[in-house]
Amino acid sequence: MSDIKVGIIMGSQSDLPVMAEAAKFLEEIEVGYELTIVSAHRTPDRMIDYAGKAREKGIKVIIAGAGGAAHLPGMVASLTTLPVIGVPVKSSNSIDGWDSILSILQMPSGIPVATVALNGAKNAGILAASIVGAFDETVGNRMEAFKRSMKAKVEDSAEEVEQ
Numbered sequence: 001m002s003d004i005k006v007g008i009i010m011g012s013q014s015d016l017p018v019m020a021e022a023a024k025f026l027e028e029i030e031v032g033y034e035l036t037i038v039s040a041h042r043t044p045d046r047m048i049d050y051a052g053k054a055r056e057k058g059i060k061v062i063i064a065g066a067g068g069a070a071h072l073p074g075m076v077a078s079l080t081t082l083p084v085i086g087v088p089v090k091s092s093n094s095i096d097g098w099d100s101i102l103s104i105l106q107m108p109s110g111i112p113v114a115t116v117a118l119n120g121a122k123n124a125g126i127l128a129a130s131i132v133g134a135f136d137e138t139v140g141n142r143m144e145a146f147k148r149s150m151k152a153k154v155e156d157s158a159e160e161v162e163q
């Protein structure tokens with residue numbers, strides 16, 4: 001069985017600077033992932049193929065990022081029973097990113113996409129690792145350590161400003 005647990009896909013290479021944040025977190029937490037470009041509009045057949053094969057590849061959760069008329073996360077969610085996390089990407093011709101946010105967030109009943117904030121790919125990586133960690137004790141323990149380290153940072157900074 002492959003150790004790739006998370007599939008990261010995005011509509012265009014122009015989304016990569018944002019989506020790389022998800023990959024970076026998964027690397028830090030040592031969760032296997034694969035990353036590729038799949039466009040809902042320009043390569044619909046590739047999208048159908050990706051969604052159809054994801055589960056048999058061992059993927060447990062898909063992170064899908066897109067901007068503008070951002071149909072990739074929702075369409076992938078319609079094609080798989082794996083959980084899909086959507087990352088609205090603020091693309092250059094965006095109307096402040098609201099096009100990306102609303103087209104990923106406003107899914108019809110029955111086909112949810114767990115939508116993170118605009119350009120919130122790091123949180124998508126954290127959420128994906130949490131989902132994997134719910135069933136994988138090693139990853140779950142690493143997520144516990146990650147939370148503890150965030151807590152310690154806040155406590156340290158509080159001590160610093162209180163002095």
Ligand code: RP5
Pocket residue numbers: 010011012013014015039065066067068069089090091
């Ligand atoms: C979407 O359109 C992509 O996800 C990207 O955010 C946006 C612009 O794509 P490019 O024109 O840069 O390829 O499909």
